[in-house]
Amino acid sequence: xxxxxxxxxxxxxxxxxxxxxxxxxxxxxxxxxxxxxxxxxxxxxxxxxxxxxxxxxxxxxxxxxxxxxxxxxxxxxxxxxxxxxxxxxxxxxxxxxxxxxxxxxxxxxxxxxxxxxxxxxxxxxxxxxxxxxxxxxxxxxxxxxxxxxxxxxxxxxxxxxxxxxxxxxxxxxxxxxxxxxxxxxxxxxxxxxxxxxxxxxxxxxxxxxxxxxxxxxxxxxxxxxxxxxxxxxxxxxxxxxxxxxxxxxxxxxxxxxxxxxxxxxxxxxxxxxxxxxxxxxxxxxxxxxxxxxxxxxxxxxxxxxxxxxxxxxxxxxxxxxxxxxxxxxxxxxxxxxx
Amino acid sequence: xxxxxxxxxxxxxxxxxxxxxxxxxxxxxxxxxxxxxxxxxxxxxxxxxxxxxxxxxxxxxxxxxxxxxxxxxxxxxxxxxxxxxxxxxxxxxxxxxxxxxxxxxxxxxxxxxxxxxxxxxxxxxxxxxxxxxxxxxxxxxxxxxxxxxxxxxxxxxxxxxxxxxxxxxxxxxxxxxxxxxxxxxxxxxxxxxxxxxxxxxxxxxxxxxxxxxxxxxxxxxxxxxxxxxxxxxxxxxxxxxxxxxxxxxxxxxxxxxxxxxxxxxxxxxxxxxxxxxxxxxxxxxxxxxxxxxxxxxxxxxxxxxxxxxxxxxxxxxxxxxxxxxxxxxxxxxxxxxxxxxxxxxxxxxxxxxxxxxxxxxxxxxxxxxxxxxxxxxxxxxxxxxxxxxxxxxxxxxxxxxxxxxxxxxxxxxxxxxxxxxxxxxxxxxxxxxxxxxxxxxxxxxxxxxxxxxxxxxxxxxxxxxxxxxxxxxxxxxxxxxxxxxxxxxxxxxxxxxxxxxxxxxxxxxxxxxxxxxxxxxxxxxxxxxxxx
Numbered sequence: 001x002x003x004x005x006x007x008x009x010x011x012x013x014x015x016x017x018x019x020x021x022x023x024x025x026x027x028x029x030x031x032x033x034x035x036x037x038x039x040x041x042x043x044x045x046x047x048x049x050x051x052x053x054x055x056x057x058x059x060x061x062x063x064x065x066x067x068x069x070x071x072x073x074x075x076x077x078x079x080x081x082x083x084x085x086x087x088x089x090x091x092x093x094x095x096x097x098x099x100x101x102x103x104x105x106x107x108x109x110x111x112x113x114x115x116x117x118x119x120x121x122x123x124x125x126x127x128x129x130x131x132x133x134x135x136x137x138x139x140x141x142x143x144x145x146x147x148x149x150x151x152x153x154x155x156x157x158x159x160x161x162x163x164x165x166x167x168x169x170x171x172x173x174x175x176x177x178x179x180x181x182x183x184x185x186x187x188x189x190x191x192x193x194x195x196x197x198x199x200x201x202x203x204x205x206x207x208x209x210x211x212x213x214x215x216x217x218x219x220x221x222x223x224x225x226x227x228x229x230x231x232x233x234x235x236x237x238x239x240x241x242x243x244x245x246x247x248x249x250x251x252x253x254x255x256x257x258x259x260x261x262x263x264x265x266x267x268x269x270x271x272x273x274x275x276x277x278x279x280x281x282x283x284x285x286x287x288x289x290x291x292x293x294x295x296x297x298x299x300x301x302x303x304x305x306x307x308x309x310x311x312x313x314x315x316x317x318x319x320x321x322x323x324x325x326x327x328x329x330x331x332x333x334x335x336x337x338x
Numbered sequence: 339x340x341x342x343x344x345x346x347x348x349x350x351x352x353x354x355x356x357x358x359x360x361x362x363x364x365x366x367x368x369x370x371x372x373x374x375x376x377x378x379x380x381x382x383x384x385x386x387x388x389x390x391x392x393x394x395x396x397x398x399x400x401x402x403x404x405x406x407x408x409x410x411x412x413x414x415x416x417x418x419x420x421x422x423x424x425x426x427x428x429x430x431x432x433x434x435x436x437x438x439x440x441x442x443x444x445x446x447x448x449x450x451x452x453x454x455x456x457x458x459x460x461x462x463x464x465x466x467x468x469x470x471x472x473x474x475x476x477x478x479x480x481x482x483x484x485x486x487x488x489x490x491x492x493x494x495x496x497x498x499x500x501x502x503x504x505x506x507x508x509x510x511x512x513x514x515x516x517x518x519x520x521x522x523x524x525x526x527x528x529x530x531x532x533x534x535x536x537x538x539x540x541x542x543x544x545x546x547x548x549x550x551x552x553x554x555x556x557x558x559x560x561x562x563x564x565x566x567x568x569x570x571x572x573x574x575x576x577x578x579x580x581x582x583x584x585x586x587x588x589x590x591x592x593x594x595x596x597x598x599x600x601x602x603x604x605x606x607x608x609x610x611x612x613x614x615x616x617x618x619x620x621x622x623x624x625x626x627x628x629x630x631x632x633x634x635x636x637x638x639x640x641x642x643x644x645x646x647x648x649x650x651x652x653x654x655x656x657x658x659x660x661x662x663x664x665x666x667x668x669x670x671x672x673x674x675x676x677x678x679x680x681x682x683x684x685x686x687x688x689x690x691x692x693x694x695x696x697x698x699x700x701x702x703x704x705x706x707x708x709x710x711x712x713x714x715x716x717x718x719x720x721x722x723x724x725x726x727x728x729x730x731x732x733x734x735x736x737x738x739x740x741x742x743x744x745x746x747x748x749x750x751x752x753x754x755x756x757x758x759x760x761x762x763x764x765x766x767x768x769x770x771x772x773x774x775x776x777x778x779x780x781x782x783x784x785x786x787x788x789x790x791x792x793x794x795x796x797x798x799x800x801x802x803x804x805x806x807x808x809x810x811x812x813x814x815x816x817x818x819x820x821x822x823x824x825x826x827x828x829x830x831x832x833x834x835x836x837x838x839x840x841x842x843x844x845x846x847x848x849x850x851x852x853x854x855x856x857x858x859x860x861x862x863x864x865x866x867x868x869x870x
Binding site for chain 2: 033034035036037040043044045047082083093094149152153156157160163164165166167170171173175176283284285286288292293295296
């Protein structure tokens with residue numbers, strides 16, 4: 001087991017090395033002089049030269065790469081051009097918002113997705129199945145950006161039920177404690193006796209959660225369905241049924257557990273992908289997280305920030321996958337033995 | 339397992355339902371008879387970088403700092419002329435090298451410390467005296483952008499309420515620079531106390547006191563009850579970040595915000611017909627143009643340049659490419675800038691006249707040319723490619739075959755400022771509201787030396803002399819006359835085909851009163867009130 005994990009950890013190094021190299025080349029090979037592009041119409045020769053020196057663009061490419069690599073290895077992602085702040089700090093400031101959203105989106109996608117998948121599998125080829133799977137197909141193909149705007153239009157503007165964006169009613173003048181707003185809401189409920197912060201946090205979470213969770217939900221539903229169908233045809237299920245065990249017990253206790261393996265893979269992958277989906281969701285819902293920060297940094301041509309952001313998200317993605325692999329061997333002893 | 343799923347389902351269904359009950363925002367009760375009171379929320383597209391205006395260069399940062407800080411002189415609301423602010427008045431020495439400012443007495447910073455000459459000296463010296471204890475809190479970028487190192491020699495406190503600026507050269511636009519945000523007066527006590535953190539906790543003399551800043555989300559300000567410039571009506575001002583333009587519009591419709599910045603131009607017709615929404619509009623302080631390289635054939639010939647002006651129909655271009663976000667230009671200056679010469683008659687669209695001029699210049703059968711279009715959207719030109727296509731069709735009608743050329747943005751700027759083009763589109767956004775900031779940078783002879791700001795490479799002695807004279811004259815009325823004359827020469831010589839100025843639109847609830855857009859791009863709330 002430990003050997004397995006260590007092996008996986010060792011594999012992380014070349015993967016991340018590849019990511020860092022790609023991210024570096026992405027900027028280095030971008031057309032035009034980044035300094036010139038960043039300064040625009042008002043630049044004079046002196047300012048361009050100064051910015052080039054600041055970015056290290058005046059050095060040979062290979063030397064730039066060496067410098068970049070040595071900094072990243074020391075966990076120094078450099079400073080943002082736009083704000084002059086350490087990029088690591090910029091990320092740390094925004095990560096809680098993104099994680100909170102991604103976490104609830106994943107819970108939503110997993111629970112609803114699995115329920116729908118199992119239902120479809122049991123009622124195979126009935127209208128329930130067709131509707132669910134049809135819906136899943138629509139869900140997968142829905143652009144997040146568009147879905148987000150439609151949700152705001154319907155639930156916020158027309159029905160006037162939920163806020164259009166942000167994380168908390170701005171008129172509450174709330175100071176974050178942990179930066180996880182639901183958690184902060186609970187803390188303040190205990191401390192100040194008012195649940196209004198918690199309610200507001202949850203209200204603000206609902207729409208982005210649905211927008212961000214829809215695609216993973218659809219994928220999880222489809223995977224669960226096909227995996228369940230396969231398991232339901234196996235001999236031990238027939239045996240269980242013929243032994244007179246209640247149907248629900250057969251399905252949830254015996255079948256689902258074994259059908260779970262591919263579903264876990266999908267959940268892991270989707271959780272990683274959620275961070276990139278978050279770029280769009282966070283932008284539509286004015287959610288102050290990492291995705292939106294990267295989006296703004298791209299617009300501002302803040303190259304060090306974009307590089308740092310991508311390296312961070314990639315690392316996170318790789319780590320999630322590692323966690324899934326480990327979980328795998330917990331769920332399925334066969335993998336451990338191999 | 340089953341139980342867990344059941345509980346979660348119930349939670350998922352019940353929690354939102356419970357939430358729906360306690361939704362809407364509370365109304366603010368206040369004295370109904372006065373303009374006083376209320377919370378105003380402004381939905382804007384991006385967050386401030388920091389709240390110290392000396393350090394920053396972006397409009398979003400200035401939105402916030404303008405609320406907290408004042409300057410010695412300020413722009414007249416809605417105009418580019420300047421008026422007294424923290425300085426009651428000022429005198430200029432006969433040689434134009436000394437400006438003496440008489441400061442307003444009794445003004446206090448938000449931290450209670452007095453505003454005085456020492457604070458003014460502090461606010462400026464920190465930006466250029468390298469041995470100043472807080473110089474290292476920079477970089478002081480705008481100081482560099484406005485070339486202040488080559489303008490200001492010294493700032494001296496004459497007495498407690500008198501400050502003298504000693505200049506290195508005669509530079510009339512200098513006074514307009516002092517109305518810009520980077521010239522804000524900061525509390526020396528607060529800077530000394532907070533150091534690096536001052537940029538997150540600004541202390542000034544402005545209409546609003548800084549309360550809190552949640553990054554990427556909102557900045558909250560409270561009314562400064564002791565404001566020197568008359569009553570501030572709003573109890574609170576909140577700048578809320580909503581990056582997506584459609585989301586901003588939805589938030590305004592729902593009433594979560596009271597006014598919004600930068601609507602997408604496709605939404606504007608719908609906004610106009612929405613009840614309870616007003617559109618506040620003003621021309622932006624910019625110009626988009628097609629520069630004709632006067633050093634290259636055939637644009638070395640004035641007649642050809644004039645023909646181009648007749649052949650290109652700006653009205654069609656604005657309708658096709660700008661929509662609601664633009665208005666036709668006839669001068670290099672935007673129409674809301676002082677000294678804008680409205681007596682100049684637009685060339686207008688006249689294909690026959692264009693052909694006639696071309697024939698006179700020896701191009702009866704037209705010619706082939708390269709038409710350079712920028713690869714990026716700018717406020718003064720949202721879609722240069724589309725503009726180029728419309729121009730191409732218009733030019734074809736008079737026998738000119740234009741081939742559209744574009745490069746990646748950085749390369750485009752490099753090539754144009756070296757003069758590699760025949761005719762290239764570009765534009766400019768003004769900083770300080772002074773005509774010099776357009777005419778000198780874009781059309782003077784010194785600006786035609788590569789890397790050039792004058793990408794028509796137009797070298798007109800008479801024109802440049804007028805500008806130089808205006809630079810050296812402190813009297814605003816005289817300067818006004820000189821710039822008007824300069825525009826006449828520009829029109830006759832036609833080094834550009836001026837295309838358009840952007841139009842800035844701020845949609846707001848009808849209840850928002852006395853909000854005025856500033857040409858310089860500021861968003862100022864000190865006189866705004868809410869109808870209750």
